Amino acid sequence: MIDALRAFIEAHQAALSLIILAAMFVGFLMERLPATVIAILGACTYLALGILDADGLYSVFSNSAPIVIGAMFVLSGALIRTGVIQRVADAIMKRAEKHPRLAIVEVLVGALVASAFLNNTPVVVVLIPIMLKLSEVTGVSAKKLLMPLSIAAVLGGTLTLIGTSTNLVVDGIVRQAGMERFGIFEITPIGLVTAASGMIGLALMWWLLPSDKSMTGPAGTHDAHQYLTELVLDEDDDLVGMTVEAFRDLPRSGRIVGVRRGSAVVRGGDLEHWTLAAGDRLIVRVDGATLMTWREQGRFRLGIGSGEPAEGDMVVETMIASNHPAIGQRLADIPFLQKVRARVIGLDRPAHEPGPDLASIRIRPADRLLVAGGPREVEALRDNPHLIGADLAKVRAFRRGKAWIAILCMIAVVALAAFDILSIGVAAIIAIGVILVTRCIDSEEAWGTIDGDVLILIFAMLAVGLALEQSGAVAMMVGWVEPLLVGQPMWVLIFGIYFFALILSELLSNNAVAALMTPVTLAIAAQLGVDPRPLVIALMIGASACFATPIGYQTNTIVYAAGDYRFVDFVKIGVPLNIITGVSTCFAISFFIT
Secondary structure (H helix, E strand, C coil): CHHHHHHHHHHCHHHHHHHHHHHHHHHHHHCCCCHHHHHHHHHHHHHHCCCCCHHHHHHHHHCCHHHHHHHHHHHHHHHHHCCHHHHHHHHHHHHHHHCHHHHHHHHHHHHHHHCCCCCHHHHHHHHHHHHHHHHHHHCCCCHHHHHHHHHHHHHHHCCCCCCCHHHHHHHHHHHHCCCCCCCCCCCHHHHHHHHHHHHHHHHHCHHHCCCCCCCCCCCCCCCCCEEEEEEECCCCCCCCCCEHHHCCCCCCCCEEEEEEECCEEECCCCHHHCECCCCCEEEEEEEHHHHHHHHHHCCCEECEECCCCCCCCEEEEEEECCCCCCCCCEHHHCHHHHHCCEEEEEEECCCCCCCCCCCCCECCCCCEEEEEECHHHHHHHHHCCCEEEEEECCCCCCCHHHHHHHHHHHHHHHHHHHCCCCCHHHHHHHHHHHHHHCCCCCHHHHHHCCCHHHHHHHHHHHHHHHHHHHHCHHHHHHHHHHHHHCCCCHHHHHHHHHHHHHHHHHHCCHHHHHHHHHHHHHHHHHHHCCCHHHHHHHHHHHCCCCCCCCCCCHHHHHHHHHCCCCHHHHHHHHHHHHHHHHHHHHHHHHHHCC
16 A cells, blocks of 8 residues: 555656645745745655655755855844944934935935845844834825835845845855856846846835825834933033033934933933033933943933842843732832842833833833842842833943944955855855954844844745756756747747746745746746756846735835835836736847847
8 A cells, every 4th residue: 555655656746746836836926834844844745755765855955055045144133232233223224304305315225225135124124213204294095105225125135146045045046056156246237137126116106005094103103112211411411511412322223311310300302401510410202222232331320229230130121911019100119129139231112212211111011121139139020020021131231342343344245255255155155254253243132133024934935946947847847848838939938938937036035936947947947948047047136126015025114114104005006017017027038138
């Protein structure tokens, strides 16, 4: 019985492979399970049926593409950790104060350029608050800004080999197939045409973008962790005798909400011109990373409490439980501040600004606290049944002194790969070694920046692609389409590959489409006796430059939620934009490459 079953599978493995692939497509479309889970189930099914052998499964882990992608995640994380990204964002906001509408164009162009070298997901995440602030300043609906932000980031990913993980996946597969690897800027001439046509098309269709107000709220309220804190001025502080507006250490995302002198709190329009004195408390709303940076610098005494900073102190992040006995009481009156040597250095209440100062805040359930104290105090917080999730704070101080190292490492990776001195994978791994040794980012943070879902999805889909190839399914698919393509000019092949990849990528993961279609594309080129390189480039860009659905690309999904869009909003802009960029790209490939 078992032998008969094995013989049946071996005789029909190509057809069975396509049935499994079709079932995976249905799973991707239904979204009942995450795409990563479906991809793993598909790979496991091929393995269980013997269509994919163990050696084939292990071989996918030798593919360099996922390693390079993971390395680029870490390098992007180092730029965030050292404050480079925040400094850039602050510079943009300063520019926006004088020329807000021009700043919108500059942010979009900046997103496009940055996404050519950085993972575009963190680029979009960092720029969303800037776009929301620009919406507030200019009166332009956030819905007219956030979708273009995603589109610009996607277009930027087509400019270089490292612009998107899809390009790296394709490059890894073609190199494994024996084809010469792509240079980092080899696709740039085509990408420039794609990006230019996309941005021009976006400008022409600006009027189609929705203009109603989103549910996002005022700029900055989307930030889950903006802490209210207090900075105590010592007698020898440089700010003593100066006005509030002289305080320059605040990022653009933060703001001074008041000054406390004795029992009086000054807020409102006259605040900037208030002259500071020793003992004044600056009441500030700021992100966690900046707050931790101030604590590390030791210039200010932060927050409230009976304890003074001491060597070995840790910072714990915890949340007030709904059964806390201090609910409704002032923060300064909660018992543990009187009983232990600890300081509350910040309180976060999302979508609401507590106040008027840190001490006077009335405690509510789900308030998030940053508390500094020694080992005994930390243990006491963890044992407190009225606090949820008391653990070491995940927010870290910026390492601004290391910023130049992170920047040079990123530049070196691009330069070494561009001049063919080192492969991009080797250069990126060496750069990671440098940023870890120089402590631009700690090792646990570095590994935390890697999106495990992306890497596992890629490995699983590489295994699926290999199973299709080994089973003869790829040859079967080529046999179906070959009669339609024989004798066709190259530009027809380019258009066909591009738009087939585009349609699939609007429905499925870009990386999954790249992993599946690359072997098919190479097989078609070999069967027809044509140069595979133009077809592979068409596949790279077609699998990335998709705008018609919020699930077509990860950045689309991010702004879909942040801007409170409807599905049809993407369709109205995305379909014509897909056509404009697709036609321009295919003609450019036909002109430059063939």
